[in-house]
Amino acid sequence: MMASIQKRPNGSWRARYRDDEGKEHARHFDRKIDGQRWLDGVTAGMVTGTYVSPAAGKVTLTAFYLIWAERQVWETGTRRAMDLSVRSCSFEGVELRALKRSHVESWIKAMSAAGLAPLTIHGRVRNVRSVLRAAVRDRALSVDPSEGVSLPRKRRADMAMDIPTPEDVRRLYDGAEDWFRPVVALAAFAGLRLGEVNGLQLADINFLPRTISVLRQVQRTPGMAIEIRSPKYGSERVIPVADSLLLILSAHVENVGVYGDDNWILPGRDGGPIWPRTIAYHWDRLTARLDLNGVRLHDLRHFYASGLIASGCDVVTVQRALGHRSASVTLNTYSHLWPNADDRTRSASQSLMDGALAIPADSLRTAGA
Structure with missing residues (x-):
């Protein structure tokens, strides 16, 4: 210099x-x-x-974001979430050189006061932080003012997650209309997301190797009817599935049929796939009729994951089946479901006693009767 x-x-x-x-x-x-x-x-x-050059620091957060966002390789949903986060930001019009930690703290406080859920606040702050860090890398901002700010506590995963019981799943399946039963079955016994269920075609069901290929998802976007694209996070995958699920799908194809030239599993519109809001409408009707209003379709995906874990599947196996972008996402979501050291010690000890003393568990419960 x-x-x-x-x-x-x-x-x-x-x-x-x-x-x-x-x-x-x-x-x-x-x-x-x-x-x-x-x-x-x-x-x-x-x-x-x-x-930071004086000229670069005079750019507002929104102005920097709009230029930076055009260079990013994002899916439509990601761009929509980022746009919403920046628009909702209370300091979007502040020049980067004037940004302070207090701006971020005031924004978080305002979102909490407005009643936004902690998970929503975490997501918006995470999105805006990615813009601020990009500004630091581009030398338009000296330091990230969001670094280390306090965020509202999120509910513990084991408290926030609602997993339907097997009885709930049976009632949902039995109570569904014939054409809708694959929705319940694919979510509960293959872990498919809503958009992935919508995007399933007959060719994706591999009856001989007993697998289902998840190759696309269907999403509704603002200003558009629907969009067909790759699964979330590029999570194309092949899922080994139970023979019983294949029998359900086979019976559906035979009795209900497929739709359109692409052989969509669920009946759609104008030869295309079914719309997500159509699924949501029929799901709400089904749960209301069965008095299971609190059960979401996504909860059936948790039911599937919990079943894999209970059966002894490792983290990587569960990650691949669910299409998570990394094993850390799987652990962050479901770590509380895996047996801990106490569970393993207790189980091992019981096995030792069963083998050495042959004491049935029932005798322990009835000994003091």
Whole structure:
């Protein structure tokens, strides 16, 4: 960096420097020492990588986001969530150079006061933080003001997750209309997401190898009817499935049939796939009729995951079956369902006693009767 300080005819001092792009920046000071301190700060910023050019810092958060977002390879849903997060941000119009931690804290406080769920607040802050970190990397912002801010506590996974009982699932399956039963079965016994159920075609059901290929999902987007694209997080996968599920699907194909030239499993519209809101409408009717209003379709995916874990499947197996982008996502979501050290110790001890003493568990319960 080229820098200098010169005294002007009026007695003030002119400090100037050229940045890495050759642009000159200057400021005037009454005292030489103040000019030198300013240049020292600029030099330190360039050395540590926190330097921000005056012009870059004048850009607002929204202005930076709109330019940065155009360079990102996002799915439609991701762009929609990012747009919403930035629009809802109370400091979207503030210049980057003026952003402070207090801006972020006030925004979080306002969202909490408005009654937004902690999970929603975490998601919006995470999205805006990704923009702020991008601004730091582009040297439009010296530090991320959202770093280390306090967020409202999320519910523990084991308390927030509602897993239907086998009896609930049986009632939902038995109570569903014939054409709707595959929705219940695919979610509960293959872990498919709503959009993935909508996107299933006959060719995706592999009867001989006993697998289902998840190759697409159907999503409704604002301003559009529906969009057919790859599964969430690019989670195309092949799921080994039970013979009983294949029998259900086979009976559905024979008795209800498939739809359109692409042989959609569920009846759609104009030769295309079924709309997500159609599924949601019939799901709400089904749960209301059975007095299971609190059960969401996505809860059947949790039911499937819990069954895999209870059967001894490892993290990677569950991750692949559910189409999670990483094993850490699976652990963050379902770690409370895996047996802990106490459970394993207790089970091992019981096995030792069963083998050595042949004491049936029932005798322990009736010994004091």
